[in-house]
Amino acid sequence: MGRPLKTIDGHAMLGDETYLSLRPAELLRRMDAAGVDLAIARPMGAGLVVDHRAGNDLVLTAGPRIRGLASVNPWWGPAALEELLRCRDQGAVGMFLDPLRQGFFPTESIVAPLLERAAQYGWPVMIRTGAYIFADVLAVVEIARRFPSVAFIAGFGGYADMWFEMSEAIGSVGNLYLDASMLWGDGIDEIVRRHGAARVLFGSAEPRNRYRVCLRTLDRLELSDAERDAIYYGNAERLFHL
Amino acid sequence: MTRILDFHAHLDERWLHVRCDTPAHAVDALDRFEVEAACVFTIMGFYEDCRPHNDALLRRADEFPDRLIPFATVDPKQGRAAVEELQRCLANPRFRGVKFHPWLQAFAPNMLRDTMLEILHVAAQHRAPVLFHDGTPPYSTTYQIAELARWSPETTVVLGHAGSADYVNPAAELIRDLPNLYGCFCGPRPGDLVHLVEVGGAEKILFGSDFGAAGWRLLPERIDNVLEAGLDPRDLDNVLYANAARLLKLDEHPLPPGTQTSSEAGR
Numbered sequence: 001m002g003r004p005l006k007t008i009d010g011h012a013m014l015g016d017e018t019y020l021s022l023r024p025a026e027l028l029r030r031m032d033a034a035g036v037d038l039a040i041a042r043p044m045g046a047g048l049v050v051d052h053r054a055g056n057d058l059v060l061t062a063g064p065r066i067r068g069l070a071s072v073n074p075w076w077g078p079a080a081l082e083e084l085l086r087c088r089d090q091g092a093v094g095m096f097l098d099p100l101r102q103g104f105f106p107t108e109s110i111v112a113p114l115l116e117r118a119a120q121y122g123w124p125v126m127i128r129t130g131a132y133i134f135a136d137v138l139a140v141v142e143i144a145r146r147f148p149s150v151a152f153i154a155g156f157g158g159y160a161d162m163w164f165e166m167s168e169a170i171g172s173v174g175n176l177y178l179d180a181s182m183l184w185g186d187g188i189d190e191i192v193r194r195h196g197a198a199r200v201l202f203g204s205a206e207p208r209n210r211y212r213v214c215l216r217t218l219d220r221l222e223l224s225d226a227e228r229d230a231i232y233y234g235n236a237e238r239l240f241h242l
Numbered sequence: 243m244t245r246i247l248d249f250h251a252h253l254d255e256r257w258l259h260v261r262c263d264t265p266a267h268a269v270d271a272l273d274r275f276e277v278e279a280a281c282v283f284t285i286m287g288f289y290e291d292c293r294p295h296n297d298a299l300l301r302r303a304d305e306f307p308d309r310l311i312p313f314a315t316v317d318p319k320q321g322r323a324a325v326e327e328l329q330r331c332l333a334n335p336r337f338r339g340v341k342f343h344p345w346l347q348a349f350a351p352n353m354l355r356d357t358m359l360e361i362l363h364v365a366a367q368h369r370a371p372v373l374f375h376d377g378t379p380p381y382s383t384t385y386q387i388a389e390l391a392r393w394s395p396e397t398t399v400v401l402g403h404a405g406s407a408d409y410v411n412p413a414a415e416l417i418r419d420l421p422n423l424y425g426c427f428c429g430p431r432p433g434d435l436v437h438l439v440e441v442g443g444a445e446k447i448l449f450g451s452d453f454g455a456a457g458w459r460l461l462p463e464r465i466d467n468v469l470e471a472g473l474d475p476r477d478l479d480n481v482l483y484a485n486a487a488r489l490l491k492l493d494e495h496p497l498p499p500g501t502q503t504s505s506e507a508g509r
Contacts, residue, residue: 130407131407131408133379156407161378184459186456207433208433209433210432213431213466220462
C-alpha cells in the first residue's frame with residue numbers, strides 16, 4: 001500500500017490560541033516532513049474570534065502551498081459580508097465558522113447571510129463541531145438542509161463526545177462531509193463503509209494534532225486505492241475548487 | 243522505546259448493541275503494541291446493576307491476571323449500598339482502582355456529596371486511585387471532577403481524559419494546583435500533551451487509550467498521540483509507564499503471574 005499521488009491537508013490552523021501556536025513557515029516545515037503538498041488553513045485565536053482581518057490575512061498570504069478559509073463572526077453583520085468579499089478577492093477557497101468560540105447556533109438568523117454569500121461564491125463551509133452548546137453536529141445538519149447547494153464540512157468530526165452522531169448525520173443529508181483530523185480510525189472507517197470515501201477529507205488539525213498521527217490513522221484502515229485518492233486529495237480538490 | 247502501561251481501557255462483552263473484544267483479543271492487541279498491562283473498566287456496568295458487572299469484569303481480567311488490572315465501579319445513587327459494594331470489591335486485591343462515568347451513570351457529584359465523600363474515603367483507605375470520565379457537561383466537566391479532589395485531599399483523583407476536547411487548559415491548571423489530582427492523557431492530541439506536561443507536570447500525566455470501547459486501532463492511535471508530542475525520554479517514561487506504576491503500587495504489589503498467553507486462550 002503506497003501513498004497516494006498527492007496529499008492535501010483539509011484543515012490546518014494558523015495563529016495563536018491559548019497554548020497552541022503555528023506560523024506559516026513552521027506549517028510548511030511540517031508539511032514537507034510529512035510529504036503534504038497543500039494545506040487548507042483557517043485562523044485560530046483572536047484572528048478567529050475578534051480580529052478577522054489579521055486572522056484572514058495570515059492564512060491568505062501564507063504562500064502558494066497554503067490556501068485560506070475566511071472566517072468572520074456572524075455577529076459582525078454587514079461588516080462580516082464586506083470582510084468575506086475582501087477575502088474572496090484575496091483568494092479564499094471557503095469559509096470557516098466556530099460556533100463555540102464565536103458564540104452562535106448555526107441555525108440562528110444572523111448566520112444565514114453568510115451562508116447565502118458562501119453559496120454565491122461557490123465556497124464550502126467548514127463548521128467546527130463536537131461541543132454540546134453551539135457546535136452541535138445536528139445543528140449543522142439543519143443548516144445543510146436549508147442550504148442544499150452549499151457543501152458543509154464537519155470540522156473535527158464531532159470530536160470528542162459527539163462522534164456517535166457523525167455517521168447518521170452524514171447519512172441524513174447529501175451535502176455534509178467529514179473533516180477526519182480529530183476522529184479516530186474506527187469512526188472514519190464507519191463513515192467510509194456506510195457513506196463512501198467521497199464524504200471524507202484528510203485533515204491534520206495542526207498544531208493540535210500531528211501529521212504523523214493522522215496519516216498513520218488512515219494508513220491502518222483497509223482503504224482501496226480509489227478511496228485513498230478521494231480522502232487524501234480528490235475530495236479536497238473538488239470541494240475547494242483547487 | 244519506554245515501557246507502556248495503559249491506565250484507561252475497557253473490558254466488557256458489549257457496549258449497548260456492539261460486541262466488544264474478548265480478554266484474549268484484548269491481550270493480543272496489548273502484545274502487538276508492546277503494552278505491558280492495562281487497567282480495565284466495565285462499560286455496561288455504568289448503565290446497569292454494578293455488582294454483577296464488577297464480578298464479570300473480575301472474571302474476565304482473571305484470564306490474564308498479569309496483564310489486565312480491573313477497576314471497580316459503584317452507583318453512588320444507591321447510597322450506603324454503593325459504599326458497601328466498593329468495600330466488597332476493594333477487599334479483593336485484584337481491584338486496584340475505581341472508575342466512575344458520571345455522564346453515563348447519571349449523577350453530578352454535588353448531587354450526592356455525602357455518598358461521594360464516603361466513597362472517596364474508602365478509596366483512600368485502600369490507596370486506590372479513583373478515575374472519572376471528564377470533559378463532558380452536564381455531569382462530568384473537568385471542574386466538577388476537580389472539586390472531588392478538593393473534597394478529599396487524601397484521595398488520588400484522576401481526570402479520565404485530561405480535559406478531553408474542550409477542557410484541556412483548565413485540566414492542566416487544576417492538575418498543577420491540586421496535589422492529588424492527576425490527568426489520564428486519553429483522547430486529547432499531541433499539542434495538548436505538550437501543554438499538559440508543561441503546566442501540570444510530567445509526573446502527573448498518565449497514558450490511557452480507551453481501547454476496548456472501540457476496536458484495536460484505538461490503541462496504536464493513542465500511543466502515537468504520546469510519541470508525537472516530542473517529550474524528552476524521562477517525561478515520556480513518566481507518562482507512558484512510571485506514573486501509572488506508582489499509582490498502582492506495582493513495586494509493593496506486583497501483578498500476579500499469568501497462566502496463559504492470548505494464543506493459548508484460543509483467540
